[in-house]
Every structure is written in C-alpha cells, then in structure tokens.
Amino acid sequence: xxxxxxxxxxxxxxxxxxxxxxxxxxxxxxxxxxxxxxxxxxxxxxxxxxxxxxxxxxxxxxxxxxxxxxxxxxxxxxxxxxxxxxxxxxxxxxxxxxxxxxxxxxxxxxxxxxxxxxxxxxxxxxxxxxxxxxxxxxxxxxxxxxxxxxxxxxxxxxxxxxxxxxxxxxxxxxxxxxxxxxxxxxxxxxxxxxxxxxxxxxxxxxxxxxxxxxxxxxxxxxxxxxxxxxxxxxxxxxxxxxxxxxxxxxxxxxxxxxxxxxxxxxxxxxxxxxxxxxxxxxxxxxxxxxxxxxxxxxxxxxxxxxxxxxxxxxxxxxxxxxxxxxxxxxxxxxxxxxxxxxxxxxxxxxxxxxxxxxxxxxxxxxxxxxxxxxxxxxxxxxxxxxxxxxxxxxxxxxxxxxxxxxxxxxxxxxxxxxxxxxxxxxxxxxxxxxxxxxxxxxxxxxxxxxxxxxxxxxxxxxxxxxxxxxxxxxxxxxxxxxxxxxxxxxxxxxxxxxxxxxxxxxxxxxxxxxxxxxxxxxxxxxxxxxxxxxxxxxxxxxxxxxxxxxxxxxxxxxxxxxxxxxxxxxxxxxxxxxxxxxxxxxxxxxxxxxxxx
Numbered sequence: 001x002x003x004x005x006x007x008x009x010x011x012x013x014x015x016x017x018x019x020x021x022x023x024x025x026x027x028x029x030x031x032x033x034x035x036x037x038x039x040x041x042x043x044x045x046x047x048x049x050x051x052x053x054x055x056x057x058x059x060x061x062x063x064x065x066x067x068x069x070x071x072x073x074x075x076x077x078x079x080x081x082x083x084x085x086x087x088x089x090x091x092x093x094x095x096x097x098x099x100x101x102x103x104x105x106x107x108x109x110x111x112x113x114x115x116x117x118x119x120x121x122x123x124x125x126x127x128x129x130x131x132x133x134x135x136x137x138x139x140x141x142x143x144x145x146x147x148x149x150x151x152x153x154x155x156x157x158x159x160x161x162x163x164x165x166x167x168x169x170x171x172x173x174x175x176x177x178x179x180x181x182x183x184x185x186x187x188x189x190x191x192x193x194x195x196x197x198x199x200x201x202x203x204x205x206x207x208x209x210x211x212x213x214x215x216x217x218x219x220x221x222x223x224x225x226x227x228x229x230x231x232x233x234x235x236x237x238x239x240x241x242x243x244x245x246x247x248x249x250x251x252x253x254x255x256x257x258x259x260x261x262x263x264x265x266x267x268x269x270x271x272x273x274x275x276x277x278x279x280x281x282x283x284x285x286x287x288x289x290x291x292x293x294x295x296x297x298x299x300x301x302x303x304x305x306x307x308x309x310x311x312x313x314x315x316x317x318x319x320x321x322x323x324x325x326x327x328x329x330x331x332x333x334x335x336x337x338x339x340x341x342x343x344x345x346x347x348x349x350x351x352x353x354x355x356x357x358x359x360x361x362x363x364x365x366x367x368x369x370x371x372x373x374x375x376x377x378x379x380x381x382x383x384x385x386x387x388x389x390x391x392x393x394x395x396x397x398x399x400x401x402x403x404x405x406x407x408x409x410x411x412x413x414x415x416x417x418x419x420x421x422x423x424x425x426x427x428x429x430x431x432x433x434x435x436x437x438x439x440x441x442x443x444x445x446x447x448x449x450x451x452x453x454x455x456x457x458x459x460x461x462x463x464x465x466x467x468x469x470x471x472x473x474x475x476x477x478x479x480x481x482x483x484x485x486x487x488x489x490x491x492x493x494x495x496x497x498x499x500x501x502x503x504x505x506x507x508x509x510x511x512x513x514x515x516x517x518x519x520x521x522x523x524x525x526x527x528x529x530x531x532x533x534x535x536x537x538x539x540x541x542x543x544x545x546x547x548x549x550x551x552x553x554x555x556x557x558x559x560x561x562x563x564x565x566x567x568x569x570x571x572x573x574x575x576x577x578x579x580x581x582x583x584x585x586x587x588x589x590x591x592x593x594x595x596x597x
Contacts, residue, residue, distance in 0.1 A: 058101060065109040068095055072112055089115045089128070110137035114169075116156055119146040129156040140169035140201065147175050161197035168199045174208035174237070198227040204592055208237035223248050233592040234277075237261065238269065245272045246280075253281040255590050260291040260320075269297055274331060278307040285311050286590050289328050291320035296350065297327055306333040306360035314588050315341045315361060316595050322408060322418065323349035329361040338401040339365060340588060342596045348410045352417055355424040362425035367399040370433045371459070373452075374576040375415055376440040391415075391440070395422050396580060397431070403585050405596075416451065423458055431459045432502075435466040437576045449482070453489045456499040463502050466574050468509040470545050476518055479510055483522020491529030503530075504538040509573060512544040516568050523566050524559065531562035539565045543573050 020026070026034075059067075072092050092112045096103040106112055113135040118125045133141075133156060145157050160168060202224065228248045233255040239262075256277060260269055278284070287309075312334040317325045325343050341361060374394040393415045395406040404426060408418055436452045449467045456462070467486065486508065490499065506526065512519060523540040530537050547570060559566040580586070588595045 061105045061108075064102070064105050065111075068092075068106055068109060069111050071095070072115075089117045089132070092132075093128075107135065110135060110139045114139055114141050116141055116143040116145070116160070118144070118155055118157065126156060133160070138167065141167050142170040142172075143168060144172040145174070147173070161199070165197055165199050166201050168202055170204040171199070171202060172206040174206075195223055196225050198225040200227060201230055202228070203230060204233040204235075205231060206235040206237070209239065228253075233257075233590070235259070235593075236273070238273075245276050247276070248280065250277070250281045252283060254283060254285045255288075255592055256281060256284055256286070257288040257593060258290070260289075260295050262292050262294045262296070269295065271297060271327075271331065274328070275307065278309065278331065283311050284309055286314040286316075286588075286595060287312060287332070288316045288318070288593070288595060289320075290318045291324065295320045295324050297324055306331050308333045308335060310335050312336060313338050313340065314595055315339075317341075317343040317346075319345045320347065321349045322346045322413075323351055323353050326353050326357075326359050326421070330357075330359045333360040334364045337366065340403050340585065341365070342405040342407075342586065344405065344407045344596070346406075346408045346410075348413050352414065353421060355417070355421045359421075359425045362404065362422075363427070365397070365402055365404050365426050367402050367430070368397040368404075368426070368428065369399045369430055370397065370435075371428060371431045371455075372396040372435045372437075372576060372580070373419075373455070374437040374439075376438070393418060394576070394580070395419065397426060397428065398583075398585055399430075405580075405586065416454075419451075419454070423455070428455075428459050430461055432461050433464040433466075434459060434462045435468070435574055435576070437468040437470070437574065439470040449485070453499075456489065460500065461502060462500040464505045464507075465500065465503060466507045466509070468545075468574055468576070470509075470511060474511050476515065479512065479518045480522065482510065483508070483519060483526065487522065487526045487529050490526060491533050498533050498535050501535050503535070505541075506537055506539070507541045507543065507574075509543040509545055511546040512542075513546050516542060516544060520559070520566065520568065527562060527564040527566055531564070536562055537564045539567070541566075542568045543570075544568070545573065 072095075092106070092115070095106045095112070113132040115132055116129045118129055141160065143157050143160070145155060147155070157171075205223075207223075223246050226248055228250050229252060231250055231253055234250070234253055235257040237259045258274065258277075262269070274289075309332055312332065313336045315329075315332065315334070317328055320328075325346050329341070329343070372394065373396075374392075376392050391409075391411050391413065393406075393408045393413070395404075395418075397404050406418070406422055408415065434452075434455065436449055436455075438449060449469055452467060469482065486506075490503065490506070492498070506523075508519065508523065510519060519542045523542055527537055527540050586596055
C-alpha cells in the first residue's frame with residue numbers, strides 16, 4: 001500500500017470520527033479501544049520509519065587514517081611560519097580527543113606523528129616530541145628546532161642524529177641568541193654535532209643563523225658532513241651581516257631560497273655564499289632572494305663572470321633596493337628558453353646604477369612579444385617627500401614561455417632612469433603589443449601617457465598600442481592635448497623616420513565623463529596623419545574609463561577614415577593590475593614555497 005492510500009484512509013477516518021461525534025456520545029470502553037488501536041498503528045509506523053533509515057556506519061580504519069594523514073600535511077606557509085607548524089603538531093594530538101574510535105586509529109597511524117618540534121620558549125615541546133617520536137615507528141621525520149633549548153636540555157633531534165639519521169626528511173634549524181644561563185661551550189658543541197651529522201635522506205633544509213647565536217663560523221665548512229646528494233630544497237636565513245660559505249656540492253638541489261635580514265642598514269653582506277651555492281648546484285630550477293630595504297652588498301667581492309645556470313627557469317628577487325637587486329641578477333646567467341623573472345617591491349637605490357652595466361639575467365631574456373607599463377606618480381604641488389602614499393612602477397614583458405616583471409614601489413624614485421635600465425638590458429625588438437597606463441595627480445601634460453614616446457624607437461615591431469590615463473582631474477582641454485601628443489608622436493610633422501611603422505591598432509582610454517567628441521576628433525586626425533605618411537592604421541578605438549562597461553555611458557559611433565575604423569567602445573577596457581594577477585604565467589610555485597602568483 002502506498003503512502004497516498006494510507007493518507008486517503010486517514011481522511012476517511014477523520015470523516016467517520018466527525019460523523020460519530022455528531023450522532024451520539026462515546027462511552028469509555030469504546031474510547032479506550034479506539035485509543036489503543038490508534039496508538040498501536042502509530043507505533044508500527046514509527047518502527048517502519050526507523051527501520052527504513054540507513055544506519056550510520058563507521059569509516060574503515062584505513063580510510064580514516066588516510067584522511068587524518070591528509071589533514072596534518074604541512075601547508076606551503078609551514079616552511080616559513082613556525083606558528084603554523086606548531087598548529088599542525090597540536091592538530092595531530094587533537095584528533096585523539098574526539099572519540100575512542102578516532103583515538104585508536106590515530107595512535108596506530110605512524111604517519112601522523114612525523115613532526116619533531118622543539119623551541120627554547122616551551123620546554124614541554126621536547127616532551128611532546130619524544131612522544132611523537134615513539135609513535136612514528138620508522139616513518140620519515142620533519143624536524144623544527146630552535147636552539148638553544150632552555151635549561152641545556154638534550155634535544156630530541158640530537159638523539160635522532162646519533163641513532164636514526166636516515167629518518168630525517170626535512171629540517172628547519174634556527175640558531176638564535178643564546179640565553180644567559182646557557183653555557184657557551186656545550187652550545188657550540190651541540191651546533192657542531194648537528195651540522196656535521198650526515199643525514200643521507202634529507203630533502204629540505206631551512207637554516208637560520210644570527211651573529212649573536214655564538215656561532216662564529218664565517219669561514220668555509222661542510223654542512224652535514226658534506227653529504228647532501230638527496231637535498232632538493234634549501235633555505236638560508238641570515239641576520240645582520242651574518243655570512244657563511246658552504247663547501248658542499250648539491251648535485252640534486254632544485255630550489256634555493258636566501259633571506260637576508262638587516263635591521264639597521266650598516267652591516268654589509270658578501271656574495272661568496274650565493275656564488276658558491278650557484279656554482280655547486282648544477283640542477284637548480286628556482287631561485288628566491290628576499291631582503292629588507294636596508295640591504296647592502298660588498299661589491300668588491302663580486303665575481304666578474306656570472307654563473308651559468310642551465311636548468312634555472314624561475315627567479316624571484318623581492319623587497320630590496322634597486323641597485324642590490326640588479327647586482328644579484330648580474331650574478332645569474334640562465335640558459336633556459338623558458339625563464340620567468342620577477343623583481344618585486346624594489347625600493348629606492350643607494351646609488352643609481354649605470355644603465356649600460358651588464359645584467360646577465362636580464363640580457364638572457366628572449367622571445368618577448370608583449371610589454372605592459374603601469375606607473376602611478378605624484379608630481380603635483382601638494383606632493384610631499386614625506387608622504388606615506390607610495391609611488392609604483394610596473395614593467396612587465398612576456399612571451400609564450402618567458403617573462404620578466406619589474407616592480408618598484410617607493411617615493412622619490414627616478415622611474416625614467418629605471419625604464420632606461422630595463423630597456424638597455426632587455427631585448428625588446430620583437431615586442432608586438434605595447435600597453436601603457438599612468439595614474440595619479442600629474443601636473444605635466446607631457447607625462448599624460450608616461451613618456452611612451454621614449455619606448456617606441458626601440459620597439460619597431462609594435463602592431464598594437466594601448467594608451468591609458470586615469471585621472472579624475474582630466475578636462476576637455478587635457479583630452480585635446482593628449483590626442484595632439486599622440487598624433488605628433490606617431491606621425492611626426494617633420495616627416496622624419498616614422499616610429500612603429502607596423503602599427504595597425506591604437507586604443508586610447510581616458511575618463512571622458514560621457515563626452516567623447518574631442519577624443520573622436522583627435523582620433524580622426526591621428527588616422528589622417530598616419531595615412532599621409534604611408535603607414536595607415538586599421539583601427540583607432542576610444543574608451544571612456546568613467547562609463548559602465550557594456551552600458552550606455554559612451555556615445556556609440558563608428559567612422560571610417562582612409563580605410564581606418566575609428567570607433568568608441570564601451571567594453572574591452574584594459575585593467576592593468578587585474579590582468580597581471582590573472583595571467584597564469586606568474587602562478588609559479590614549487591613543493592616547498594610559493595614563488596609568485
């Protein structure tokens with residue numbers, strides 16, 4: 001019987017009860033009989049409903065253990081953030097608190113207990129690490145250790161190095177300032193023991209040292225007894241001029257990251273460490289160099305010959321003065337046809353470099369077809385040297401497989417000088433698409449499009465040109481002058497050599513506030529001027545940055561001038577920073593840390 005027939009039967013029962021109530025009174029015996037039968041029927045329905053529901057089954061221990069294993073895997077940030085590492089350690093413990101079934105599975109799953117985490121801040125970390133070690137069976141271990149251990153306690157890692165060195169997979173080792181109660185001599189012996197113990201299966205090492213850690217090894221030495229054939233990734237964190245040189249060879253090192261911490265800008269770093277690492281890492285694929293704005297290098301230690309890197313395909317230079325970044329890039333000579341270089345958040349240089357000085361990494365770039373320039377500069381009378389609003393410059397050149405992203409973020413930087421360095425070092429002759437965006441209060445009308453005329457002579461292959469200026473202070477007169485500036489640049493009145501002779505498409509994007517007439521007049525004059533020179537354009541397009549994209553804010557019009565289509569468009573505007581962040585070219589990472597995305 002279906003539920004519908006039962007529902008009809010209940011409706012009939014309601015009608016019968018209603019008729020019975022209206023006809024006569026019900027006696028006690030009948031009422032008890034009706035009540036009993038209805039209760040019995042309701043109980044049977046409840047039993048049927050409960051039995052028809054699928055029971056909740058427990059996951060098999062094998063599947064539950066796999067899920068636990070996935071939960072406690074380190075994230076990318078774990079390789080640089082000790083707090084996240086500590087959270088992962090505690091997470092494995094918390095899995096045992098949920099219920100007895102979870103506890104049984106977790107305790108019997110050795111792969112959950114691979115973290116050895118010890119710091120000087122909490123002595124309980126050592127006890128927890130010994131417990132984790134006992135539960136981990138023979139599985140590979142990830143060790144996070146900050147020395148010295150408070151109270152001179154023997155570190156768990158020291159026991160592992162002595163008895164089970166083959167189990168160590170990742171090591172994050174930091175030598176910090178020693179507390180006053182620690183005895184310097186045992187501490188130095190502990191350091192010597194850690195750095196000389198061979199770890200045959202070590203894949204990743206993060207080593208952080210500071211000059212106050214009582215580690216005075218500034219000479220050359222062998223790390224982990226010179227046994228580093230399995231090392232795939234290496235991070236070195238150096239503080240306040242602490243400089244070391246490793247004599248190891250790293251035949252299988254793929255990823256290298258060096259972080260320079262400099263608090264006051266008075267201590268200098270040498271380059272012997274970088275030189276040695278590059279020379280001894282023939283298979284290196286990714287290189288990251290991070291620093292502070294105070295970083296200074298000893299230039300007299302620089303080798304005159306850059307290191308040739310056959311497998312290098314991604315370089316990230318971050319957060320340092322411009323001149324220091326160029327010195328680092330001058331040390332690298334990649335030979336891969338698939339190369340991506342990002343130099344981000346560079347600061348004002350200590351000394352402006354000579355644009356003609358060779359920078360090997362930049363000169364190795366090839367196959368670049370697109371160039372984007374985005375600049376935000378404030379040279380208005382209200383601009384102050386002490387203003388907190390940063391100025392920025394992005395120079396982004398890319399091709400099918402290669403790319404370079406140059407980013408300077410600071411006030412008072414000579415962006416024109418930076419551009420000259422970029423153009424002197426990077427081969428731009430094959431650029432076919434050039435896009436330029438400028439924004440910010442700018443009193444000099446010649447900077448309406450960020451000096452684009454200086455780029456055109458070195459890019460003879462440009463066929464597509466986009467000029468974008470976003471400034472709320474632009475007036476009708478400014479639009480007229482901007483159009484005149486573009487015309488005089490693309491079609492010189494003295495009939496000298498015509499720049500970008502292959503130019504076919506031009507786009508001008510300005511805030512027009514719904515009044516495009518002056519821009520249309522300017523675009524028509526540009527089309528006529530190019531046609532007179534024998535280098536006609538195929539299209540000239542204007543866009544109003546203040547109109548809603550795809551809306552009716554701009555007067556739609558399409559005209560023809562000497563075979564050139566002159567049109568106002570409502571869509572297809574260029575959003576420089578948005579387009580860059582969406583470009584998959586810059587989403588590069590490896591197994592240990594994020595390069596850039």
